[in-house]
Structures are given as structure tokens and as C-alpha cells.
Amino acid sequence: MQFSRFVVMRLFKAAAILAAVVALNFLLIRLIPGDPASVLAGESGMADETFLAMIREMYGLDKPLLVQLKTYLLNAAGFNLGFSYPLQRDVIDIIIERLPATLALTGSAFLISLVVGVGLGVWAGSRSNGPVDRLINVVVLAFYATPGFWVGLMLILIFSVWLRWLPASGTGFETGDDPGALVYLKHLCLPVVTLALYYVAVYFRLCRTSVISVLHQDFVRTARSKGLSWRAIMRRHVLPNAILPVFTMAALQAGSLVSGSIAIETIFAWPGVGRLGYEALMQRDYNLLLGVFLTTAAMVVLLNVIADILYAVVDPRIEVAR
């Protein structure tokens, strides 16, 4: 199969998965007890039956579920995610407004954890069972076992309450004026570190295992017997082979990064999509909740597509004909 056709097929599959994700969540959300019409009516302070019926008709809530789903899917294909009644704004606008904060948070956490995790993983893996390896292993195990929300609270306690080095909440931009990039970065510090610690552990363990298993392969022995330096073996033979599974896993984990940011955005009052989803769930703001779902799923699917394509480029054995 041609490469371009592979890419098109992959994108087509991604779109199908997204549609299925939306459909499943749409149906699930409608199962949540509580009539959205009465939530809406409750806001305006009137709740008699004729008024409820009027609201249902106005927002299409009286139509069969599948018809509602079809309308939603068709609208979503044109980037119309509906209207958030509690917030009185278009869902897509709210999400676009919140997306940069989440991307800044998850993106930097992702990059930092990948760099640190892979770096430590290669370091420890190439000296497996030595003292360095053991030490890093213990530290990383602690990262792995600590719940993110608690790490967040402890970092606030240490760095903002006791030491007063870093701000504990928000972005510094809440008042409307622009305090500068440095302030933003300072606010970003604690949430990013909180989110990244767990993923440092995940990528470290993955990379270490991968490096160790590659080091046991015959071609490494051949390279050594032919007199290549340790550095050259690591760089030319071990790393390219060891890094691939880490990248696949990294793409798969991207979704959980967004999930993980929910609690962390809530703790640090970070105005991102994760906290938005939590607020939407609490408010029974169904359109907004669905929009958040769609956005996170789209991010995951997109990352998977990119990983697949990169994979096909990097490793020609992974046949495009899969």
C-alpha cells in the first residue's frame, strides 16, 4: 500500500473512532439521572410542566435519542458542539478558550517526563543492577506510588506555604492585565511538576526495560566484538531500537495525561479543559461535558495517528499494509 493511502486510511479510522466515542458518551450522559430540562428550568426559577415541555421542545430534548445523536454528530462534524445553557455561551468557544491552558500544562508535563524518564531510563538501563540503577529505581518507584492530587497538595505546602517561592493557584492572568511570561511560567511550575512525576516513572520503567532487552540482543554483541565504543553502540544500535516502544506507549498514555490533569487543574485552579469537564459534570452541563469528551478523545486519537505514522516512517518493517 502506498504511504499516502496509509495515512488517509489511518485518518479515516481515526474519524470513525471519534464518532463512536461521541456516540457512546452521548448515550451514557443521557443515562445520568436528572432531566436536563428541569436543570435548565431550575436556573430560571420556574418549573411547571408546560414550561418544561417548552424547554424540551426548544432544545430538541423531546426528540428520540437517536435523532438527537444524529443531529449532534452532524453538527460536531462542522465544529458546532452546541450551546452551554448554564454558561450561556457556545461550547466550542469555551473549549477553545480553555484549551491553551491545558495544552501548556499537559504538553510541558509530557515533554519533561519524556525527556527525564527516557534519560534516566537509558542511564539506569545501561548499568542495570548497579548502584545508580538501584537508587534511581527506588526514587522512581516512590513517584509511581504517590497519588497526583496529594503530590500537588504537598508541593503547595512546601513551595508556597512554607517557602513562599511559587504561587499555588491560577495563572496570574486572572485580573485581565498581562503580568508577563515569567509570571505565567512561575504559576505553571507546580502543576507541571505534579503531573510529570508519575509519567517520569512510567517512561523511566518502560525505557529501562527496553534498553536492557536490546542490550541482550546479538547485534549488540557483534557491535562490541567489532570494537565499537560503548557510546557508539548506545547511540547507533541500542537507542534507536529501544526508543520505539517508549514512543508508542507515550502516545497511548497521552489520554491519561488529560485525565490526570482533572484533579491537578482543580487543585491549582488552573483554567484548563480538565477542570472544565469536572465543572460541567457537577453542573450537569451535558453539552459542555460532551464537548470536553470529544476534545480529549480527539487529542488522544490524533496523537495515536501521529505515533502510527512516525512508526511507519522510522521502522520500515512495520508494513504500511497492516
Added chain:
Amino acid sequence: MTYVLSRLWKQKPMRRPVDPQLAIGLALLGLLVLVAVCAPLIAPYGPWTISGAPYLPPLSDHHLLGTDTLGRDVLSGIIYGARISLLVGIAAALAGICIGTVIGGLAGYFGGIVDDLLMRFTEFLQTMPGFVLALVLLAVMGPSIWSIVLAIALVSWPSIARLMRAEFLSLRSREFILAATVLGESHLKIVWTHMLPNAVGPIISIASLKVAAAILTESTISFLGLGDAGQISWGLMIGTSRALLRTAWWTSVFPGVALFLTVLALTLIADGIGRSLDGRRQSML
């Protein structure tokens, strides 16, 4: 468990008794289970009992870890909280493993269209952010311990299913399974008596990790205030005392330490089992 232990001991009888990590993990977990089971005997007060002045710092008289806003004993809350964490963790992991084993087993055993359908569905679930899905499931079912268990189980089975599928797929072509098929044994008997016992090995080290992950998820749900507010749990304790971080740090620090130790114990066990079962395979994370 006995299967794994017998394998551990058979492999290297005297030279390497038990992996130290595994030993530490098992000891810690044993202690936690003991605390959870004997909670009413150990705890100085009930988890909801107002037993002293509010905001007593740690190391006060009669309150080793201090008291919270209402004067409830933090240590007693932690001791009773162990019950919910372990219960939810173990129940959710078991349920998830059962679902995953059935689905992965079916896919691997029958192959073909069954395999295709089940695995596409599994992959599809894996592209969804699991925690968000669990929150929505919880909103559908209402907040109670068992709906938390179910919600966690329903989002955690896909990785088990993929693992079991691979195991069943490789077992299916082995001679003893072919022999059983030729002898005319039923599918159920083949799966139950020949395949499952051979496929269960890798599950055991994963199981411990799944319990750890379920405990973390439960605590996050309770921390966000979406869990069962009538049951004391570590996540709930941290969540309710979050606003007091500046004035009464001990109310959120100690439940977190308990959570950390529990997850650490389970991770050590998973790691230890993984390494002992297969010297070269390093870790299943």
C-alpha cells in the same frame, strides 16, 4: 497465589530465598490488611466520632496524628479508611480482571471474527480517557462504594483483555490443547482445565498493579468529592481537609502517606513477582 509462590520456591530453592522487594511489599500489605480487618480493635476512636478539640496538632495527648476541623481523630480515620481503600481496590481489580479474562480469552480462543470484534471494541475503549469515563459512569450509577467498584472495573479491563488474548492465542496452538481438542473435550473444559491455569501466571503480577491503580482512582474520585461521602476513605479525608492546608497540614498529609505506603506495597509486590517469575523480564509497568 499459591501457584506463583510454589513456582518462586521451586525455581531457586536455597540460594535466593525471596526477593527483598517482594518481602517488604508483602510485609507492608499484610500489615495494612491486618489494620483494615482489625480496625475497630486498633482505632482509638470511631472515624466520625468527635473525640477532642478541633485542630489539635500531631503528637497531642490521646491524638497521635492530631484532629481535624470537627475534632475527629485523624489516626482513627486513617485506620478505618484502609478498609475502603483495600476493599474497593481489590474488588475493582478482581472484577476488571474477570471481565478482561473473559473477553480476552474468548478473542484468543476463538479467533477470527470474534477476535476482530472484541479487540476493536477493546482498542476503542482504550482511546478514551479512562478516568473521565469512570466519572461519567459514576454519575450514571450514583455515588456508592459498589458503583465506584463497577466504574473502575469497567474502565480497567482492556489491558487485561489484550494480555489474556495473547496468552490464549499462543496456548491454542500448543500440542496438549490440540490433543484435548482431538479427544473431543468441550470448549469449556479445555479453557477451564487446560488453558486458564497456564495463562494465569502473568495476570498475577499485573493483578497487584491493578489493585494499586484502582486504589489511586478511588482516592482521586473521593478527593474530588464524587465518591460516597458516607464512607470514610483516605481520598475523602484529603479532599475535605484540602482547604485547611495552610492551617492544619496534618489532616491532609497523613492520609496521603497511608495511600502512598499502600500503593508502594502493591507495586513492590508486582515488581517482585514479575522478576521472580521470569528473570529477564524486568517489569510489567
